[in-house]
Amino acid sequence: MLGYEFMQRAFWAGGLIGIIGPLLGVYLMLRRQVLMADTLSHVSLAGVALGSVLQLNPALSGFAVAVAGGLVIEQLRRSYRTYSELPVAIIMTTGLALAVVLMSLKQNLSKSFSSYLFGSIVAVSDTQLRLIAVVAAVGLAYFIVLRRPLYSLTFDEETASISGVRTGLLSFSFAVLTGMTVAAAMPVVGVLLVSALIVLPASLALRIASGFTAAILIAVSAGLLGVFSGLTASYYINTPPGGTIALILLLFLLAAIAAQRLIRLKRRHSKYRNPLHSGKSVQEI
Amino acid sequence: MILSSMRNVVFGYDEEPVIDRLSLDIEAGQFIGITGPNGAAKTTLLKLMLGLLRPWDGTVELNGELAADGKLNIGYVPQQIASFNTGFPSSVIELVRSGCYGRLGLFRRFTREQDELVERCLRQVEMWDYRNRRIGELSGGQKQRICIARALTQQPQVLVLDEPTTGMDAASRTGFYKLMRHYVNAHGRTVIMVTHGLEEAGAYLDSVISLERKEKEGWTCLVTNSCSAHFGPED
Structure with missing residues (x-):
C-alpha cells in the first residue's frame, strides 16, 4: 500500500491533520465553540466557490475566506456574550447560502465541489500537502509556545484577563488558527467530515482523560490512529477515505464510552458485593 | 494608602x-x-x-x-467560577499550578519554591489530599476552594x-x-x-x-x- 506515492502523500496529509485537528478540537470544545469547525468549513466552501467564479486558486481562496470567517465569528462572539452559539449559526447559514448561490453561477463546478464535500485524501496534491504541513507546523508551535496562556484563557476568560493574559489577541489568533486548520483539513476529509476529525477525538479525550495534558495526548493519539486505520481500511475495502476515517473515530468514541461504563459498573460491583459475601443478605437482616 | x-x-x-x-x-x-x-x-x-x-x-x-x-x-475568583466549567478536564494540581503562570511566563520551569507554594496553598484550603482528582469530580464547595488556592498561588x-x-x-x-x-x-x-x-x-x-x-x-x-x-x- 505504501509503495504508491499517492498513499504516501495521503498518510502524510492525514497524519498532519490527525495531530493538529484533535489538538484544536480540545480547545474548541472547552471554549463552547464546537460548531465553529463545521461553520468554517461551510464558509471555506463559499471561498472555494468564490475563487472558482473569480478565476482564482479555489484552495487558496477557501483558505483566506475561512480565516476571515474565524475572525468575524470571534468579533461577533464578543457582541453576543450571552448567546455565544448565535454568531456561529449566523455565519454557518451565510456561508452555506453564499456557497450555493456562487456554485450556481458556474455550471461545471459540481464535480470539483464533490471532492471538497466528501474529501479526496488519496488525490492530495503537492501544493495541498505543503499547505497542510505549514498549517500543522504553525499550529503545533502555537499550541506549544502559548500552552500556559491558552490553558488560563480556556478555563476562564475573566480571570485570565486580570492575571495579565492578553485575552483579546489570544482569542483572535485562535480564531485565525481554527480557520487555517479547517481550510487545510478540507481536502483531506472534506467539508462534511472536517468537524468529525476535530470533534470526535476531542470528545473521546474529554470523556476519559484524568488531566489537561492527558486530554491533549489522548485526542492526538486517537486522531492519528483514526486517520491511519481509516486510510488503511479504505484502501483494502475500497471505501471513501473521509467517511471511513470519521466512522472509525466514531467507533473509538462509542468503544470508549462503553469501556468507561463497564469499568465503572465493575468497580461499583466489586465495592458493594463484598459486604453481601461476608455478611447477611438484606432478607436475612 | x-x-x-x-x-x-x-x-x-x-x-x-x-x-x-x-x-x-x-x-x-x-x-x-x-x-x-x-x-x-x-x-x-x-x-x-x-x-x-x-x-x-x-x-x-x-x-x-x-x-x-x-x-x-490581582488575584480574582469570580462568582461560582467552579460551577461554570464543570467539564474542564483538569486535575486539581494542574489548575492550582496555573496560578503561577503569570510569574513563569511562557517557558520558565517551575522551581522548588513554586511547587512548595502550590502545596502550601492547597493545604491551606484543605485540598492537598485531592490534588490528583479531576476537578469535575469535586463538590461545589471543594471546587470553590481550589479556585481560591489557585488565586493564592499568584501571591x-x-x-x-x-x-x-x-x-x-x-x-x-x-x-x-x-x-x-x-x-x-x-x-x-x-x-x-x-x-x-x-x-x-x-x-x-x-x-x-x-x-x-x-x-x-x-x-x-x-x-x-x-x-x-x-x-x-x-x-
Missing part, C-alpha cells in the same frame, strides 16, 4: 444605570466586605474596579504605586473574591475567613470580598461596603470604618 479610587462613576447594562454617580475610596492592606441584596450591583462594582467593565461616566483608578513595577498583581497584592464561600460548609467558611485575615495581617495584602454572610464574616472584616436600596432615594452605599463613599456629584 488608597488602593482604588472611583469618582462619579455611572454604569448600567441597558438604558438605566445600576450605579449612579458613585464615589468610593478603598484603603490598601485591609479585609473589606461588600454586601447588599441581590441585584445591588455588588459584582458590577467589583468588575468596574478591576477594569472588566468600563463606566459610562466617571473615573476608576487602581493605585499602581503599590506595586514595585507599577502593575498590581497577589490584592485578592478579589466574589461570593467565595458559596457551597462551603460552616467549618470551611470559618477556616477561610481566618486564612484571609492571616493573609492581610501577616503579608499586608488587601482582600476584597463580596459576601451575603455578614453575620459570620463580619468579625473578621476591617470594613464593610453595604449597598442598599431605599424606596425613594434609590441606591445608597453605606460604608463602615476606613472606606469612604457617597452617591452624588463629587464636590
